[in-house]
Amino acid sequence: MKIHYLAPGLAKERRTFAAMLEVDLAHVVMLTETGIVSSTVGADLLAALLPLHGTTPEALDIDPTRGSMLLQVERHLAQTVGAEAAGALSTARSRIDQGATFRRMQDRAETLSLMDAVAGLQRTILALAAEHSNTVMPGYTHxxxxxxxxxxxxxxxxxxxxHDDLSRLWAAYRLTNLCPLGTVGGSGSSxxxxxxxxxxLLGFSGIIEHARQGRDIFYMADIAAAAAMLxxxxxxxxxxxxLWSSVEFGLVELDASYCGTSSIFPQKKNPVxxxxxxxxxxxxxxxxANILSICRGMGSPDIAMRTAGFLGDALKTAWAMTDLLAGVFETLEVxxxxxxxxAGDGWTTASHLADEMVRDFGLSYRTAHxxxxxxxxxxxxxxxxxxxxQIEDIETIPEFPDLMRGHVDGDWLRNVLNPHTFVAAAASRGGVAPQETARLLTLADATARIDETKIRTEIRRLEETRAHLVARASALAVDAKHQQDGSNEKT
Structure with a gap:
């Protein structure tokens, strides 16, 4: 049997089914409260939509030949409350703004979920950093x-x-969290x-003011760019x-659960x-780049062609890799x-010796270098x-400064060249000295707490918004039903 041409689109819309139902509920509440549809029609629609909340698309008995998910919902409503009431659902909206709204809600949810995972990675790394605030190691350039x-x-x-990644994701989130519902086809509604x-009702921070911008997907490029930077x-x-887990370096070792074995080399522990x-x-x-390429269609009127269905998979990939790396750090053996x-191999403290020559003997840094x-x-x-x-090893070489002859000994040299001496001395702002490392860790911890609080607060707000939407829709349906019953009794 051949796959219907609408089947792939319906498969993508299944992911957004929950958000789509919330959009329908909010729209019907608004239509009813403004009197655009009668309380009777509004009550019937809400009574039919509310049982779908929390279900899966399978509750609709989907038939691809009948069109998009919007039409699948209308078909279900027609079977439940009649075609006339079901047809009222699309009053003052189109598939353009409806789809743009539930896609933004889905993108918002997935971006927030990614931020939550990133904050978890941030916390895991800082916990390991606190354990090793005094662990001196070799450093590298090139x-x-x-x-x-x-x-x-x-x-x-x-x-x-x-934290910078979270800042970029927050900026993209703010652009995403604007409501296009009511922009209709780009000209608004009568x-x-x-x-x-x-x-x-849908938890947006505000509306998209200009009806022409309701269907734009440039906000997706912002999300994608932030996720790519992450x-x-x-x-x-x-x-x-x-690199550091290789035998040549041997500075860290990954837990076996994050490694694979070789089919031929029994000694290998591959960091898969x-x-x-x-x-x-x-x-x-x-x-x-892919999203920006999608936007290079027929210009701004070509809004129907602008969709980036892969964004959800991209955000899931970023979430999975963030979570995976958090596990690696959490179990890392240092x-x-x-x-x-x-730490002292390869003369890593040679620059400190030059600094001390300048400081103690008045040489220029270039001469000391x-x-x-x-x-x-x-x-x-x-x-x-x-x-x-020992001082005897080097004071005879021609480049040894005359100002130092007879004024330094082996103890002075070895102390200056000691990695711990270097670390203790590197106390400039942002340096590796113990007091600066402690300050940086305190600052990073405070920043992480703020990041976590913002994310958890937003997650709770959206959960409360969803609960409020259902409660408001339920109350409106009950009130309309009571009014209808009272009117029938008078009749």
Missing amino acids: VQLSQPWVFGHYLSGLAGRI WPINRETTSD MADLNDFATDLQ ALEAVRNAAAIAVQWP KAERMANR HAVGAIVRHCIEQKISPNRL
Whole structure:
């Protein structure tokens, strides 16, 4: 049997069935309260729609040959309350603004769900950062050893990037959370509708003022861009962990539940969870570009062609990868001792030696930098490590500053080159010194609490709005029924 051409569209609309019913309920409440439809018709429609709330599309006995989900609902209503009452449902609206409204509600819900997951990742990372606020580790630039880092400091930086992701998602959410219902086909309506009523009943923060903008999907590009930026950050986090979990680095180890085995190499512990994140991030690059490409149709009048059904799947992917990475961080084994042992490798504190030469002996930084470069080259050639360096090893090289001769000893050199000395000294704002790391963690924790509170507050608000919509629709149906009964008794 051939698939009906409307079947794929109906399959997509199934995801938005709950939001579609809420739009119908809010619309009927508004039509009834404004007197656009009679209380009798409004009561009949509400009485038929309310039992569908909380059900699945299967309750409608869907037949693809009968058209979109809007028409499937009308068919169900016609069978329940009659064709005349069912036909009143589309008064003062079209499939254009109806569809735009429930799609925004679905996109809003999925964006909020993603933000909730991102806030959870932020909290997990900060918990690990608090455990390792004093864990000194080697730092890298160009994937080469640079200066000592602190693992908790590194993690608090990740939390800061996550907060930026949440800020971008919130900005997209605000653009999404505007109600297009009542813009109809782009010219408004001749009926005395109350758009603020339906907007409030559906939990929107306001209405889309201009009827021509009711069907625009540019807000989807904002969501997609924010989600793609999030995926870019997740890619960075996953890449760091994959590199540092390799045998060559050995700074962290993933829990076995996030790893796979090899079909031929029994010794391998493959970081497949991190690879999944990185693969998904590669695809995410195209999300905003694809939506903008969709908008390059026949210009602004071509609104019917502007739909991005893949956005829901994209947000689900971002949610899944965020949740996956949260699990990785939550179970991550940090090799603190190896981090500390590697922190001074590769002369990572050479820049600090140059700083101390400037500070203690009045050299210019360029002179000190040149001298330290020569010292490092000499020690590498002679296989002398920083923690075993003696003044006799280097004071004979030509580049050794005359101002220092006879004024420093091996203890001074080894202390200056110690990674913990460097960390303690790096106390500039945002640095790795203990007091700065503690301040950054406190700041990140406070920011995370604000982020979580905003998200949980919005989730509760929407839950309460849905409950209020059902209660208001139920009360209106009951009142109309009582009025109808009273009128019948008088007759």
